[in-house]
Amino acid sequence: MILVIAGRELRGLWLSPLAWTSLAVVQAWLAWIFLILLDEFRGLQGRLVGLEHAPGVTDLIAAPLFRVAAWCLLILTPFLTMRFSEERRNRTLDLLLSSPVSVTAIVLGQYLAILAFLLGLGALTALMPLSLATGTTLDFGKLLAGALGLSLLAASFAAAGLYFSTLTAQPIVAAVATLGLLLFLSVIDAADFGQNGAGGLFRYLSLFRHYDALLLGLFDSADVAYYLLFSLLFLGLAIRRLHDGRLRD
Amino acid sequence: MSGDILVRVEGLTRRYGEQRVVDDLNFTLAKGQILGFLGPNGAGKSTTLRMLAGVLAPDAGRIVIDGHDLIDDPQAAKQAIGYLPEQPPLYQELTVDEQLQYSARLRGLGRAASRSAAARVKERCGLTAVGRRLNGSLSKGYQQRVGIAQAIVHDPPVIVLDEPTVGLDPLQLQDIRTLIGELKAGHGVILSTHLLAEVRATCTDVQIIKAGRLVYASPLASLQQRQAASGCLRIGLQAPPPLAALRQLPSVERIEDLGEGRFRLYHAPEVALHRTVLEHARAEAWDLWELTPERADLERIFVELTLAGRELE
Numbered sequence: 001m002i003l004v005i006a007g008r009e010l011r012g013l014w015l016s017p018l019a020w021t022s023l024a025v026v027q028a029w030l031a032w033i034f035l036i037l038l039d040e041f042r043g044l045q046g047r048l049v050g051l052e053h054a055p056g057v058t059d060l061i062a063a064p065l066f067r068v069a070a071w072c073l074l075i076l077t078p079f080l081t082m083r084f085s086e087e088r089r090n091r092t093l094d095l096l097l098s099s100p101v102s103v104t105a106i107v108l109g110q111y112l113a114i115l116a117f118l119l120g121l122g123a124l125t126a127l128m129p130l131s132l133a134t135g136t137t138l139d140f141g142k143l144l145a146g147a148l149g150l151s152l153l154a155a156s157f158a159a160a161g162l163y164f165s166t167l168t169a170q171p172i173v174a175a176v177a178t179l180g181l182l183l184f185l186s187v188i189d190a191a192d193f194g195q196n197g198a199g200g201l202f203r204y205l206s207l208f209r210h211y212d213a214l215l216l217g218l219f220d221s222a223d224v225a226y227y228l229l230f231s232l233l234f235l236g237l238a239i240r241r242l243h244d245g246r247l248r249d
Numbered sequence: 250m251s252g253d254i255l256v257r258v259e260g261l262t263r264r265y266g267e268q269r270v271v272d273d274l275n276f277t278l279a280k281g282q283i284l285g286f287l288g289p290n291g292a293g294k295s296t297t298l299r300m301l302a303g304v305l306a307p308d309a310g311r312i313v314i315d316g317h318d319l320i321d322d323p324q325a326a327k328q329a330i331g332y333l334p335e336q337p338p339l340y341q342e343l344t345v346d347e348q349l350q351y352s353a354r355l356r357g358l359g360r361a362a363s364r365s366a367a368a369r370v371k372e373r374c375g376l377t378a379v380g381r382r383l384n385g386s387l388s389k390g391y392q393q394r395v396g397i398a399q400a401i402v403h404d405p406p407v408i409v410l411d412e413p414t415v416g417l418d419p420l421q422l423q424d425i426r427t428l429i430g431e432l433k434a435g436h437g438v439i440l441s442t443h444l445l446a447e448v449r450a451t452c453t454d455v456q457i458i459k460a461g462r463l464v465y466a467s468p469l470a471s472l473q474q475r476q477a478a479s480g481c482l483r484i485g486l487q488a489p490p491p492l493a494a495l496r497q498l499p500s501v502e503r504i505e506d507l508g509e510g511r512f513r514l515y516h517a518p519e520v521a522l523h524r525t526v527l528e529h530a531r532a533e534a535w536d537l538w539e540l541t542p543e544r545a546d547l548e549r550i551f552v553e554l555t556l557a558g559r560e561l562e
Binding site: 001004005008011012015016090091092093094095096097098099100101102246 | 299302303304305306323324325327328330332334335336337338339340341342343347351352354355356357399
């Protein structure tokens with residue numbers, strides 16, 4: 001049943017200009033960044049030759065590209081996750097709620113659809129540095145770690161966005177609130193609170209700190225756990241909220 | 250009869266803040282019944298139906314659908330219900346075919362079964378010609394039909410329709426009423442409306458709800474019997490005589506002054522009061538301009554019941 005719902009959501013996404021527009025815009029923007037990075041690398045190449053432990057193509061092109069891609073997703077995801085608000089506004093939520101489908105299945109169905117779209121976007125992004133493999137040697141381990149990081153980040157963004165869209169029938173409000181939370185969690189470690197106590201906590205909460213580690217090729221299960229917990233938390237909240245919504249509404 | 254009970258509602262209550270929108274509602278629906286939920290706007294009709302469909306959770310009370318408790322066993326209970334909300338729940342970007350197939354899949358039908366169910370229901374609701382059109386491009390009347398079609402696509406024993414004929418033109422209205430009438434066999438139907446004509450045209454039973462409370466419930470047939478047991482004539486006179494003179498007319502039991510020269514005369518059944526009135530009107534120059542036999546007992550009940558409280562408030 002989850003797949004039936006996800007299938008419809010995905011179909012709806014492809015039938016709307018939103019999906020195509022976001023794909024086109026993100027791809028064009030990332031392609032441009034990719035070209036700039038490539039150009040910079042060519043300039044640096046000569047000086048890197050003599051260095052010991054010199055950063056390679058993957059570090060200088062793939063990692064920065066993935067970092068930019070993450071910001072693109074951060075801005076884009078809230079607009080894709082407004083679905084629940086739209087469902088409530090168009091009254092199609094009534095169809096789902098009156099069907100013999102659990103609230104969990106409804107939320108997971110929507111989540112899977114958004115995730116599938118975002119992963120597709122991520123895969124297209126990963127193709128750019130992969131294309132370099134035809135002319136040079138890539139560090140596939142690092143590339144894989146980076147792609148994993150981007151996927152986990154997308155999963156977290158989508159979960160948070162979905163939760164906010166269960167809170168309101170106004171799609172734009174849901175999008176803005178999601179964007180606000182994601183931006184806040186991105187810069188939460190910017191303020192210097194020292195190494196211990198609050199500073200440590202804020203660094204742990206930061207969405208991007210765990211991502212940076214993965215981009216460097218440092219695979220730490222704690223980082224992966226952070227994203228999984230983050231996603232689970234917001235999915236759980238969304239399910240609870242939708243369940244309780246039948247009480248409040 | 251009791252073996253065919255499809256819906257049993259006990260003590261259903263729902264609050265919005267302090268206000269009780271639905272207050273201790275009790276009723277049952279049996280197979281073959283078309284239950285008309287009648288009430289002024291804001292009486293709690295939609296809230297009740299939303300609770301029946303499982304979209305809204307009740308604050309108190311029990312709903313049993315086809316033997317399954319809606320709270321303890323929501324999946325099985327919802328499987329037995331088809332629901333058309335006030336606004337048809339249609340995805341604007343889907344075609345009618347896709348919408349109906351998706352609705353069927355949501356109700357647990359397989360891929361092939363969904364396709365044939367969608368085709369069947371399309372035929373039944375007169376949607377064959379628009380199967381490939383987008384929901385968003387359909388007129389209100391057609392959207393309403395798709396809404397009904399998605400509610401019955403899985404052939405549920407209980408069908409809940411919230412204002413099914415709103416926005417339809419008279420011809421479509423006739424079609425939908427015929428369709429609802431056909432559904433009676435093998436199903437139980439609950440529909441809400443604020444139109445009395447609707448109830449009279451389609452329903453077997455009527456319930457009047459006011460401020461969340463059930464104030465009247467009766468089979469339509471017994472209502473018609475009662476109607477036949479008494480007569481009522483509405484007249485309008487340009488130059489009305491004093492009320493006492495009207496009271497003198499033979500076989501008039503009670504008179505209601507409606508103002509502006511209009512009166513409602515209650516009389517014993519099987520008396521041709523109109524003839525008497527005509528004769529007197531001509532002889533005494535009352536200048537008669539309206540003479541209407543009033544059979545609409547339901548209307549009077551509705552108005553009396555729903556207005557009664559307003560005067561108290």
